[in-house]
Amino acid sequence: MSIDVDRVMRHFRAGHKLVFSNHPIAEIISVKDPLIEIKDIHGKKWSVNQDHLADLSYPEFLSNLASVIAQHCPENAFEGSARKALMTMKLGDTLENTEGYIASLVEVKPNSGKGPILTFRDVNEMRRQVYPLLLPDDLTFNKFVSQFQRKIRASLATSEEPLLSRYFKNEFIPKMLSQMDYDNLRWGDTWLMQSVESQEKDIQEHFNHYFEYFRLFGKKVPWLKIAGYAIIAQAREDHPEWLL
DSSP, rough: OOOBBHHTTOHHHHHHHHEEEEEEEEEEEETTTEEEEETTTOEEEEEEGGGGGGTTTHHHHHHHHHHHHTTTTOHHHHOOHHHHHTTTOOOOOEETTTEEEEEEEEEEOOOOOSSSSEEEETTTSSSSEOOOGGGGTTTTTHHHHHHHHHHHHHHHHTTTTTTHHHIIIIHHHHHHHHHHHHEEEEEEEESGSSSSOOOHHHHHHHHHHHHHHHHHOOOOOHHHHHHHHHHHHHHHHHHHHHHO
């Protein structure tokens, strides 16, 4: 289930970084509901009206924002910049430093709406995409190579962790917390509300309600909400004293 962007961004504060495909693309500099002011990696400022985002998911918003930022990337890049060096690379070219080989360029998509996409295959045979137009203006090529190498080492350090564990920590929990914050703003501290009967029956009724809603109207089953009820039930079981 995708979370609507307005539900996510209402919790953002100044200083929050917006990231697309592992590329930091902008930073929030001011929040004055419904307007959010951001500054992109090229120094350009943008205003985002949350009232106009209701039909977008958060990933769609980030993708659209990345496209706009790439399209407004300054044309001139200084000699030795990461952007200029990457834009001139050809298939088979490599990234190297004093420690040796790091990666090879294996694919170039000239125009994706976000400028060219460069795909590198690193020393661990993993593919990594780079969007040159989404790199900071002041990033040198040498610094880019160092950052690229650090990311390879960081991913290698966590590669032994089960995939589902990584998903749970890096994606599911942040989404769940955002959903619970949103519910708390609308309804209050909902987990303290007593079940009509047993916890199990209460959760089962919510399951049945959502699937019936899907059957009648074709609406998506809100899995985050269902998971939220399961968390509430577990919290009540683990800490009954919190309800006293």
